[in-house]
Amino acid sequence: MSPAFNENSKQKAGAGAFALRIVTAREMQRTEQLAFTAGLDSYTAMERAGRAVADAILARWRRRPVLVLCGPGNNGGDGYIIAATLRAAGWPVSVTALAAPSSTDARRAATGWGSTALEPDDITWPEAGGLIVDALFGIGLTRRLDGVGANLVQRANQCGAPIVSVDIPSGVHADTGAMLGTAIAATLTVTFAWCKPGHVLLPGRTATGELVIADIGLPAAPLPDDLSPVWRNTPALWRHALPVPRVQDHKYSRGHLVAIGGGVMTGAVRLAVRAARRAGAGLATILAPAAAVSVYAQDQAGAIVRPRPETADVVAYLKDSRVSAVLIGSGLESGGETSDLLRHVLAARHATVVDGGGLDAWRDLDHHLIAERAGPVVLTPHEGEFARLCGNLGADLGPGLGKLQRAQAAARLFGAVIVLKGPDTVIAAPDGRAIVNGEAPAYLATAGSGDVLAGLIAGLLTQGMDAFAASAAAVWLHAEAARRFGPGLLAEDLPDLLPKVIAELSAAS
Ligand SMILES: NC(=O)C1=CN([C@@H]2O[C@H](COP(=O)(O)OP(=O)(O)OC[C@H]3O[C@@H](n4cnc5c(N)ncnc54)[C@H](O)[C@@H]3O)[C@@H](O)[C@H]2O)[C@@H](O)CC1
C-alpha cells in the first residue's frame, strides 16, 4: 500500500492526501460530534462555516442584492450567519425562512440576523445581477423535497441569478449525488472540511458548480478511526508509485503482459495493448485465434502475436514465469470459450484485468474459483456490465444505494478492485478504500476508450504497480489525455497521448 493511502488520522483537514478525503454525511456528523466532545463549540463551527461562505462570495462578486433561503436545520443556521455577515459588509440582504429554526444553534444564528424573515410568498426574486444563497438543506436532507421547499428550489433555479449553495445544493443526496425530487443548480458550493460523495457523483456534481472546501477547524479533534477511506482522484495519491524503468531493466523485468485476443473484434485488444505498451510494459503478447493472427501482427510490429488454437495452449503459455499480468475479455464474446479461458487465466495466478466479455464470464464463475485465486484482479464494468455482473447487489443495504457504495460492495463481494466506469468513475478496493474520479471529459464517450483504459490498467499492473493505485492512476491518465486532446478524440488517439502526460507527472514529483 502506498504512503499516500496511509495518511495519519490525526492530520488536519487541509493537509496533503488527507484533504482529498470524501466523507459521507454520517461520517461528517460523527466527526463533528467528536470535535464537539473534544471541546469545539458547535456555534463557533457554525460561525466559521457561515463566514467561509460569505468570504467566498465577497471574493467573487461585487456588492449586489442577495436573497438567502434558510431551511429549518443547521444549514439554515449557516444561512442566517451569511446574511448577517454580508449585511455587515454593506450588501442589501433579505432572508426567507422555509420554517422556523429547529436547532439551538440555528435559533441563535437567526437571532443574530435579527431582522424579519420574509414569507416564501412575499419574496422578490433577484434578477441576473443579484445573488441567491441556498441554505435550505445540507447533509441532513433525508427525504424528497416537496411542497414549499421544492417550489423555492424551482423558483431559484428559474430566476436567473447565480446561486451559492451552503455545504451541498439543496435536494442533492450527500452520499449518492442523487436528486431527491428536485435540486438547486448552483454556480458555487462551499462545503466544510471535506468533499461529500454528492459533490463528485452525478447528477450532484453538475448541481454543485464550482466547489470550495473550507476549513472550519473540525479535525483538530481526533477523527473516528473507522472513517471509510475514500478520496478524490488526483496524482498526489499514486504519482510516487508510477513505474519508472531502472538502468538494469530488460523487457521482461519491465513487465510482460499477455492479452487474450478475440477472433472478430480485434480492435479492442489492439487498442488495449498499445496503451499498455505506451504505459511502459516491456513486452506484450497477444494470444489470438489463428485466423486473426495476421490482423494483430500487422497492427503493432513490437507486440508478439501467437496463435491459440486450443485453450490448452493458453494454459501452457500462462505457466511461463516471465508473464506478469493478463488482460482478458476485451473484444471477447460472452459464453463458453471465454468462461473456460477466464478459469484458466485465474488458475495461473497472475495479476489480471477482466473487461468486456470477461465480465459476463466472471458472473458465471463458481464462487470457490473467485475465492481461491491468488493474483490481484481488476474488473472494469460500465454501468450496464455492472448491472449484469451484480444484479441487485446491495438491495439488502437499503434503497438508494449510490455508485460509490455499489462499487465498494462489489469489491468486497468479489475480493477484486472494481473500476465502475462513467463520467464519475469509482475505483473500489476489497478493503473498503475507494477513489472517485470526478473530472473525466465527455470526449471519452467514444467507442474503444474503455479498451484503452483496460489496457492502461494492465500495463501499469504488469510493471508491478498495486492494483488499486494502478487503476486510479490509469483512470486519471486516461481522462487527462482526453482532456488535452479535446474535440474529435478517437480511442485510437489515446495511447499515443499517454507518454507526455506520464512524463509531466514524473517531472513534477
Ligand atoms: N453540525 C455542525 O456543527 C455544523 C453543521 N453545519 C451545517 O449544518 C448542516 C447540517 O445540519 P442539519 O443536520 O440540521 O441538517 P439540515 O440543515 O441539512 O436539514 C435538517 C432539517 O431538515 C429537515 N428535513 C430533512 N429532509 C427534509 C425534506 N425533504 N423536507 C423538509 N424537511 C426536511 C429535518 O427534519 C431537519 O429539520 C450542514 O449541511 C452544514 O451546513 C455547519 O454549520 C458546520 C457545523
Ligand SMILES: [K+]
Ligand atoms: K444547501
